[in-house]
Amino acid sequence: MTALEILRRLLRDQELTARYDEVAALLRDADQDTLRRCGTVLARLDADEISEHHPALPVLTVAVTGSTTLGPLAAPLHAELARHGFVPGVRFGGYRQYQIELRDPTNPVFEAAPDLTLCLLDADEVFTGLATPWTVADVQRSLDELAVNLTGLADAYARDHAGLLVFNTIPLVRRWAAQVVDHRSKALLGATWREFNARLLRLATERTGVVVLDSEPLLAETGPLADVRLAGYTGVRLGEQYLAGYAREIGHLARAIRGRTSKCLVLDLDGTVWGGTLAEDGQDGLHVSDGPHGEAHHAFQLAARQLGSQGPLLAVCSKNDQVPVHRALTELTELGVTEADLVAVIANWQPKSDNLTQLAKQLNIGVDSLVFVDDSASERGMVRAALPEVPTIAVDADEPAWHVHRLLADGWFTTLEVTDEDRVRGERYRTERQRLEFREHTDSLFDYLAGLGTTVSLHRVADADIGRVAQLTQRTNQFNLTTVRLDAAAVRRLVDGEDTDVLVVRCADRFGGHGTVGAMFTRWVGSTLVVDNVVLSCRVLARGVESACLREVLVAARRAGADAVVGAFRSTAKNHMVADFYADHGFTARAPQEPDGAVHFEHTLDIEPEPVPHVGVDADISWQVREEVAVR
C-alpha cells in the first residue's frame, strides 16, 4: 500500500489523528506528488486533537500571510512539517492582507503565537499599483516604497512577536518584464528589480528575527512559477511547484529553530563517494575524479566537504575491510574528501544500523542527528527499518551526476547562522578521537580525568559570544535544563536586562580548547538567584564541567549575600540525563510544579560547596545584592 493509500484509509476509519505519530516515517522519502496529496489529507486534521493524542510531539505554529492566494501552500506545508514529526498548527491570513495583518498583533492569524510567520510575496504587488502606461522609473519608485514598507513591517513584527518572520525574494516574471520593449529599459528594470531583492535579502543579514528565502535557486529547480490560467483567474501567482520547494525549505527552518538540525553526514564509499567497488576493482580501478564518471563523484566529494566546513561532521560507513579503506582514503590524493576530513571511518561487515548507533554514541549525539547516504537500496532499507529516525539519502551509482543534487535536495544541515565554533567543530571531534583512544589506555576514570587536565572559564557573555550562546540553546537537547530556545535578540535582551545575566562557559584540556561549550541564564528575584537554564555541549560531559560551573554560581551568590539559589528543570523527551542535576548538587525540590511544567530546586547556601576535583576554574561573576533588597 502506498503512503497516500495508508493515510486515506486511516482518515476514512477516523484513526489518522490517533496514529499521527506514524506519519513522519511514511512521508520521509515520499516524492513530490505523494507529499502534495498526503498534505491535502493532513491539512484536514485538527492540530489540537493531534496534540491531545500525542502530547509528546512538538507543535510548530505557523502564520501564513502574503500578496497572493495562500491556500495552495496548505498541502505542501502540512506535508513537510508532518514529515519532520511536527504537529502543524497553521493559520492562514486573507488574500493580499499582509500589510494589515503584520501590523496588527491581535489579528486572528497570530492567535497561536506563531513560531514562524510566512509572508509570501509576488510581482503583482509591485505592478498592479501602477497606472498604465507605466515606465521603469515608476517601477523603481514602487519597489523603493515596498522595500521601505517591508522594513517597517519587519520592525513592527519584531516588536510584537517572538517567532521568525520569513519573506521570499520576488521573482520578476515575463508577464511584466516583456511589456518593456527596448533593451536599455529592460536592463534597467532587471537591475532595479535585483537591487530590490538584494535589499530584501539584506534585511535577513542585518536583523536576527528575519529570514529571506531566495526564490531564484528554488525556481531554477522547480520550473514555472505559476500556471498562467490559475494566476489569471484565481490569484495563484505562486504555484504548486514553487510552493513545494518553498515548503521544503520551511520544514528545515522549523527543524533548525527547534534544535533539530542534523549534525553528522555519514557516507557510504563504493558507488557513493567513488565509482566502482574497492574490493573488486582495486584502489586504482576506482572512479575518483577523472572522466565523466569520476568527475561526477568528485563533485559529490567536494560538496560533502563544503558542508563539513560549516559545522556538520563527516563520517564514512562502508562494508569493506578496514585496511584497504584506510589505504584508499590516505593514498588517493585526488579524493575531495580525505581521512583528515572525517571524524570516523567505519569499515567492517556489521549491519550499518549497528555501526550508526555506535557512531552516534561515540560522537555523543542522538542517532536522529545522523544523515545517511548510500547507493544501495537494501542498505538504506535496512537502516530505515532499524533506525526510522535517521534520514537516508538515495544516490544512484549508475547516474552519479545526480549525487550532489540528491545530497542537497533536503536542507538537513540548515541552520540560522554558522558560528566560528561550527567551522572548527570537525577539528574538535577529530581531537576527541584522540581522547577516546587515550581513554582506552587509562585504567580508571579517576586517572582519566586527572590526566585530561580540564580547565573551565565562566564569565559574563561578551558581544562576540551572543550568536554562539543562542545557537547552544537551539542545538543542545540532552544537557539543557529547561530547553528554552533563544535567538540572538532574546539573548541580547537578557544580557541588557537589569536583573538577568548570561554566563558563558569555555573549556579546554591538554588536547586543546573546546571553545564556548555552555551557558547559564540567571535572574535575581529579590535576594534569591534563579538559574533559569543551563545548557552544555555534549562533548564536555562527564568530566565535572557542569559541577564546577554550578559551584561558581553558588559561591558567587553566597558571597553576594543571597538567601538562596533556585534552579529550574523542565523535563523533555531528551534531557532525562539532567533530571537529577540539582538534586545531585545539594538542592531540594520545591513543590508544586510550575504551570509551564518546570520543577524548582532550592539551595539554601548554608555552606560553601567544595571545589570539583580535576577541574581548574577561572571565573569572574561577582554579584552584589542591591541594598534596598538587602535591607528588606
Add this chain to the structure above:
Amino acid sequence: MSVDEFVRLVSDESGMSLEADDLTTDLDALAGWDSVYLLKLLSALEAAGGNGLPVLKLLESRTLGEIHELVAG
C-alpha cells in the same frame, strides 16, 4: 476518462472519500470540499493526459459531473 477513474483521481487529490453519486452534488453542498481542490484537480487532470483543459469553464463548474464532462470532451 471513465467515471470511476475520475472519481478516484478527485479522491486522490482532495483526500475525500467520494462516490459516483457525488458527481451531481453542487460543490458548495459537498461536505469537506475546498475550492483549492479545483486547482489541484486541474494539475492532476492535465498530468493524466488532458492538456489544454478549458480552465475558465472548469472553474465555473458547479458540480464534479460538469468537470468530468469537460475532461471527457
